[in-house]
Amino acid sequence: MAAPANDCLEDVNSQKCHVHLPLFKKKITYSPNMSLFHLRGQLTRAQSLTLGIVGGVLLIGLWWLLAELLAVPALDYRAPSLDDPALQNLNRDSLLQADSIRFANAKEVGKIYKILPTPLQVVQAFPKLAAEDALGKHTLHSVWLNLKGYFWAILLSLLIGGLIGFIPLFNGLFAQPVDACATCPFRRSQACSCSGSDWATA
Secondary structure (H helix, E strand, O other), X not given: OOOOEEOOOOOOOOOOEEEEEOOOOEEEEEOHHHHHOOOOOOOOHHHHHHHXXXXXXXXXHHHHHHHHHHOEEEEOOOOOOOOOHHHOOOOHHHHHHHHHHHHHOOOEEEEEOOOOOOHHHHHXXXXXXXXXXXXXXXXXXXXXXXXXXXXXXXXXXXXXXXXXXXXXXXXXXXXXXXHHHOOOOOOOOHHHOOOHHHHHHO
């Protein structure tokens, strides 16, 4: 059966697509809006841009919603100090009763985001982190640690891979275990993913 001819395969920005089915002598017309749910459908540039923006807004909105749901109320309440001279003459039961009444009458003055901060709080925290916690210095140190890890991984993989690939003794000893480990879900650089047999056939 011949493949159907598509009049708008090249022009995804066209308003309508005409698919001709020679076997049934039938023409099917559909608009790009249908491709949002069509199997292997193509999006226009405007659709891709719009959906990307909407997806980002939805993720930020979901983040904000979870932060608000996990937040706890902040109360205008402070536990009494046992060193307060005014409390020295009160017995324990009276002190607990007064503290309970004070806690029950405390007013809510805000929220405490103990588990997940809001996106706005994250953005507002950057200047403080940069001024008080040397954010730039720690960021560069983290990048340096990653680069150093990649360097040692590449160096060791080249040395060990060269021994296994070029020397028959090491190839026979370790080629099969290395090939088996190549399928393990380890996070590795693409430059370091060559196994012993790959080196031998290179």
